[in-house]
Amino acid sequence: MDENIISVRALTKQYQTSQASGINDISFDIVSGQIVAIIGESGSGKSTLLKTMFGLLKADSGEVLYRGNRVLGPDEQLIPGHKEMKIVTQDFSLNIYAKVYDNIASMLSNTDVKSKQEKTIAMMEHLHISHLSQKKITELSGGEQQRVAIARALVSDTQVLLLDEPFSQVDALLKNQLRADIKRIVADTGVTVIMVSHDPADGLFLADKLLLIQDGKLIQIGKPEYIYNNPEHIYTARLLGNAVVLNHQQALDLGIHTKAETIVFYPEWAELKNAWNSKRFAVKDVYYKGFYEELLLERNGVLIRAIQLNSGTHKKNDHVQVNIGRFLEF
Numbered sequence: 001m002d003e004n005i006i007s008v009r010a011l012t013k014q015y016q017t018s019q020a021s022g023i024n025d026i027s028f029d030i031v032s033g034q035i036v037a038i039i040g041e042s043g044s045g046k047s048t049l050l051k052t053m054f055g056l057l058k059a060d061s062g063e064v065l066y067r068g069n070r071v072l073g074p075d076e077q078l079i080p081g082h083k084e085m086k087i088v089t090q091d092f093s094l095n096i097y098a099k100v101y102d103n104i105a106s107m108l109s110n111t112d113v114k115s116k117q118e119k120t121i122a123m124m125e126h127l128h129i130s131h132l133s134q135k136k137i138t139e140l141s142g143g144e145q146q147r148v149a150i151a152r153a154l155v156s157d158t159q160v161l162l163l164d165e166p167f168s169q170v171d172a173l174l175k176n177q178l179r180a181d182i183k184r185i186v187a188d189t190g191v192t193v194i195m196v197s198h199d200p201a202d203g204l205f206l207a208d209k210l211l212l213i214q215d216g217k218l219i220q221i222g223k224p225e226y227i228y229n230n231p232e233h234i235y236t237a238r239l240l241g242n243a244v245v246l247n248h249q250q251a252l253d254l255g256i257h258t259k260a261e262t263i264v265f266y267p268e269w270a271e272l273k274n275a276w277n278s279k280r281f282a283v284k285d286v287y288y289k290g291f292y293e294e295l296l297l298e299r300n301g302v303l304i305r306a307i308q309l310n311s312g313t314h315k316k317n318d319h320v321q322v323n324i325g326r327f328l329e330f
């Protein structure tokens with residue numbers, strides 16, 4: 001049976017200085033070996049949730065359980081968290097004067113020197129940083145430092161790894177590799193990863209479970225594909241897929257039969273095709289995205305976006321027929 005490694009119960013943390021900030025009454029469970037991504041717009045409370053879960057911030061109320069044992073807050077113990085939980089924050093907390101190898105090895109005890117050496121070498125290999133072993137932290141790029149910080153956090157039999165913006169320092173190429181590394185490490189070691197990212201694409205790509213946070217509240221939780229296709233809030237559809245949002249009248253004008261106040265669709269749900277029920281739009285702009293293009297389309301003052309895979313098929317100032325094949329009602 002799947003075991004809950006982390007349980008968060010009615011967790012609340014408000015900051016005294018600002019109104020309606022922090023997190024409010026958040027509850028969820030995490031199964032061992034999952035990758036969980038906390039997603040939300042800037043200021044929604046993602047970092048606050050992660051830091052309170054780890055025990056870096058004192059909760060106002062509620063609790064966090066690690067395998068059924070309460071994670072103690074900063075007022076209850078000197079070293080936050082639980083010894084099998086580690087956090088990598090955006091400042092990495094590395095010893096900048098020490099070498100990469102020593103930064104990682106220092107997390108292990110000296111009782112078995114051979115095992116310490118083997119574990120450190122294996123972890124460096126896992127994160128593709130063996131070639132940096134003898135370099136000082138000050139000689140590394142931000143992305144390299146991030147890898148060392150993750151290796152350091154994982155090396156000591158860590159069961160739960162919390163990552164605050166793990167891809168903030170890396171370029172697109174490295175980001176893809178680091179994402180793949182995290183997936184591989186989870187598969188190899190069974191570690192549970194809880195990460196915060198401002199880029200929802202990270203969560204869609206990596207996570208087994210997404211936690212959607214809005215204004216400090218947990219608004220939806222589930223598998224990425226399910227949440228993408230069945231968002232319970234317009235906020236989520238906008239965040240995950242840059243969804244188009246139309247009011248009732250705008251929807252009717254486009255020939256969409258609905259009773260809903262608002263309809264929402266992702267650009268890829270708007271089909272460019274000639275059909276009896278499709279409407280003519282003017283192409284206002286074309287955004288090149290690599291293997292596809294996004295079209296900004298206008299009809300009677302209403303703007304929508306659609307995708308075309310064969311670039312150049314429709315150009316600026318062309319007229320195209322669009323059929324909103326699928327949409328969500330709110």
Ligand SMILES: Nc1ncnc2c1ncn2[C@@H]1O[C@H](COP(=O)(O)OP(=O)(O)OP(=O)(O)O)[C@@H](O)[C@H]1O
Nearest residue numbers: 015017018021022041042043044045046047048198
């Ligand atoms: N130390 C603090 N004192 C007062 N208010 C704070 C503090 N830290 C965060 N806040 C406020 O709490 C809210 C949530 O902040 P938090 O950093 O958790 O959001 P976030 O979702 O991680 O944002 P971002 O994606 O921009 O990092 C924000 O309104 C923020 O201004």
